[in-house]
Every structure is written in C-alpha cells, then in structure tokens.
Amino acid sequence: MPFSLHQGDALTVLASLPDDCVDAVITDPPYNSGGRTATERTSRTARQKYTSAGAEHQLADFPGENMDQRSFTFWLTQILTEAHRLTRHGGALVLFTDWRQAPAMSDALQAGGWLWRGTMAWHKPATRPQKGRFKQECEYIHWASKGPVDAARNPVYLPGFYSASQPRKDRRHITQKPVEVMRELVKIAPPGGTILDFCMGSGSTGVAALMEGYDFIGVEKTEHYTQIASERLTEALHASTDRDDYELAGPEA
Numbered sequence: 001m002p003f004s005l006h007q008g009d010a011l012t013v014l015a016s017l018p019d020d021c022v023d024a025v026i027t028d029p030p031y032n033s034g035g036r037t038a039t040e041r042t043s044r045t046a047r048q049k050y051t052s053a054g055a056e057h058q059l060a061d062f063p064g065e066n067m068d069q070r071s072f073t074f075w076l077t078q079i080l081t082e083a084h085r086l087t088r089h090g091g092a093l094v095l096f097t098d099w100r101q102a103p104a105m106s107d108a109l110q111a112g113g114w115l116w117r118g119t120m121a122w123h124k125p126a127t128r129p130q131k132g133r134f135k136q137e138c139e140y141i142h143w144a145s146k147g148p149v150d151a152a153r154n155p156v157y158l159p160g161f162y163s164a165s166q167p168r169k170d171r172r173h174i175t176q177k178p179v180e181v182m183r184e185l186v187k188i189a190p191p192g193g194t195i196l197d198f199c200m201g202s203g204s205t206g207v208a209a210l211m212e213g214y215d216f217i218g219v220e221k222t223e224h225y226t227q228i229a230s231e232r233l234t235e236a237l238h239a240s241t242d243r244d245d246y247e248l249a250g251p252e253a
C-alpha cells in the first residue's frame with residue numbers, strides 16, 4: 001500500500017496509529033503568523049494573511065490559523081509528541097516555519113521529545129522587494145531526530161539551503177510547497193521507508209514521497225484539501241507505476 005490518507009484532526013488521527021510506524025515526519029503546519037500584532041494574527045483568515053491583493057487564484061481557505069503564540073506552541077507540542085511516538089528510533093522530523101514562529105516551533109519540537117538538529121533555509125526567488133526594508137524571501141525548515149541519527153542506515157549528504165518558487169501553474173493550495181524542494185527533503189528517510197505529513201494540505205509531501213519511492217501517510221482536516229491530495233497522489237502514483245492500491249480513510253474527527 002503506497003499511501004493512506006486520513007481526513008480529520010491531526011491529534012485524533014495520530015492517536016489512532018501504532019507506535020514506530022513511520023521513518024520520517026515531514027510537515028508544514030498552519031504557521032499562525034502573518035501580521036504585526038496579535039490581533040492581526042488571530043482575526044484574519046489564512047487567505048487574508050497569505051494571499052496578496054493582486055493574486056489571480058481563488059483557492060480555498062484553511063482552518064487552524066488563529067492561535068496566539070502560546071496556544072500555538074501548546075497545540076503543536078501535543079501533535080509533535082504523538083508524531084514522536086509514531087516514529088522509529090533514529091527517524092527524522094522536518095518542520096516548515098517562518099521567521100516569526102521559528103522560536104515557538106523549536107520549543108514545541110523539543111517539548112515533544114525530539115532532538116533539534118538544525119534549521120535550513122527555503123529561498124523563494126520570486127518574492128517582491130519592499131521599499132526601505134530587507135526582502136522577506138526565505139522561509140525556514142527545522143529538522144530534528146528521535147534519538148541519535150542513524151547515518152549507517154541512510155548515508156545521504158543533503159543540502160542546508162533550497163531555492164524554488166511556490167508553484168504558479170496548476171496551484172492547488174494557498175501555501176503549497178514546491179515538489180522539487182519536497183523531493184530533496186524526503187531523502188532524510190531511508191530508501192523505501194514511510195513518511196508522515198499530519199497537515200498535508202494539497203499533498204505536496206506525499207507526491208514527492210511517491211516520486212522518490214517512499215510510502216506515505218497523510219492527514220488533513222478539510223474534506224476539500226483531502227480530496228485534492230487524493231487526486232494529486234493518485235496521479236503521481238499512476239505516473240510512476242501502474243499500481244492503484246491506495247486507501248482513503250476517515251473522516252475520523
């Protein structure tokens with residue numbers, strides 16, 4: 001079974017999965033960022049925060065974007081604790097963040113039992129310059145391990161810097177990540193392993209996992225984006241093999 005998708009709340013779904021069932025957790029949770037003040041961050045929707053006024057797309061909104069920093073850290077700690085239980089010893093966590101939430105996310109991952117190993121930069125070349133300011137052209141990617149890294153099991157040398165624009169053509173999600181970046185990140189898991197994304201959105205991690213020969217478990221709260229992820233993963237699977245043995249589980253919460 002190359003992939004299984006669950007529609008539901010991450011915490012509820014992860015609690016239903018067995019210990020030691022994945023090799024890496026690679027995820028891009030709602031940042032709960034995007035504003036100068038707590039009021040701006042907690043009163044605007046994801047679309048209002050992350051879509052520019054001139055955007056041509058009409059992509060659907062998504063939930064989970066209105067926590068203040070303390071409750072966001074508490075929420076993420078609970079999920080990362082469950083994700084740690086699901087991960088085999090030596091496995092990795094790869095976690096997208098922006099500059100503002102980077103400290104909250106490194107707190108949450110360590111509180112969840114992970115060993116913080118470092119932070120990579122994702123550079124977005126198409127970012128607009130801002131008069132009188134430094135360009136906000138990077139997001140960040142924390143990574144961590146469950147105990148010591150097992151380099152003998154996966155002797156890879158991976159970059160600490162990635163440069164690629166958010167997809168423009170065929171974009172399916174407001175904060176969609178580039179598959180070319182995700183294809184590099186999944187290589188932190190040993191060949192043929194299983195990768196979990198508990199906030200999968202349109203399924204970019206899963207598409208990359210299948211393209212690189214991994215199995216994938218995905219969780220997404222909305223029915224809309226679960227359906228889009230299902231379509232994208234089915235397409236990726238058919239592009240690489242003739243197999244069609246996947247499961248769409250849930251809704252569970």
Ligand SMILES: C[S@@+](CC[C@H](N)C(=O)[O-])C[C@H]1O[C@@H](n2cnc3c(N)ncnc32)[C@H](O)[C@@H]1O
Pocket residue numbers: 008009010011028029030031062063064173175176177198199200201202203204205219220221222225
């Ligand atoms: C930043 S987006 C992920 C985008 C994804 N990386 C992609 O390329 O499409 C975060 C996703 O998490 C989902 N989400 C928010 N809260 C959630 C929760 N409690 N459980 C599961 N999914 C959740 C949102 O609906 C949203 O689609």
